[in-house]
Amino acid sequence: MLVESAMTPSPITVCSSSTIFEAADIMLANRISGLPVVDDKGVLVGIITEGDFLRRHELDTNQRRSWLQSWLASPGKIADEYVRAHGRRVEEVMNTQVVAVGLKAPLSDAVRLMERHDIKRLPVISDGRLVGIISRSDLLRALMKIEKLPAPSTEDAQIQSAVEAELAKQSWSRNGFIRCQVRNGVAELVGTIFDERERRAAKVATENVPGVKAIADNLTWIDPYYGVALPPPVEEELASRS
Template sequence: MERNDVKRLPVISDGKLVGIIARSDLLRALTRMQRPSAPSTADAQIQLAVEAELAKQISSKNGFIRCRVRNGVAELAGTIFDERERLAAKVAAENVPGVTAISDHLTWIDPYYGVALPPPVGEEDRV
């Protein structure tokens, strides 16, 4: 595609056009297929320390906040019912030695209305 300057290709099923695929679609799919590297022992130790710190927090005792550490970046995921839980989880994670950044993927759910709001869009918080 690159060599012949082809940017998009038709997708045909049973002789009918069903869609168009772009180079960016193919590249996105290829990057998802790459296997993630196994966490290092340092990352595993950091992850255990963050999980222990989160277990001390009242908000994480419900088990809805999870953490995964890759290359020193603590990725917080799950659901929270109060925005103060987000801040508490981030503070707990950033106080663990070895954490270089925090990636917030926590979804806030309003307990009264059941409305779910995704995490704020932005870059990782550097520690």
């Protein structure tokens, strides 16, 4: 499953020039704990969360240090904390180091980023623009959506068997790392490849099987030298047959 099929599209956002009080009001009114920050062209420039409001001079919760801590801290760090505690515009307190995920990325990439950075939500971008947001609750909804899908039909099972049989004949796929799942005529290719040419070959083998309506490419390429896994190219995530 891809990020675009599970995300919340057109998320609530805030402008970098808005005040922190406007941002807080939006969060409270919509019962959300974070807001993507965009410029006037819809480009993602940051994110502001409840955590950015913890150290505020209005609440008398701004950072306090012992004389030793103050002496050890750099002037730049102290200045940055002052801005975050006293700044009144979103751009002054937001986090500009935003972790985001691509629209066509597999859900596994989104989950990996959430775990690695210990965050609950990810902005979804396409060509630099914010197009959605995916959160842990979206993953739960995606799970329930799968549960409600009809079971593969007899025809799907026949198509899947035919694809698997064709792959089994080929020397480049006999390692068993390329698998196929068919539902409602859509053949999803999953697994790992060690040469990008295997991706194209697998798709050609699949599209030539009668009954295949579309191909969802979720194959992951692993660099044989460095062992680094990369997602499929975004422009070829879904190839529909004419």
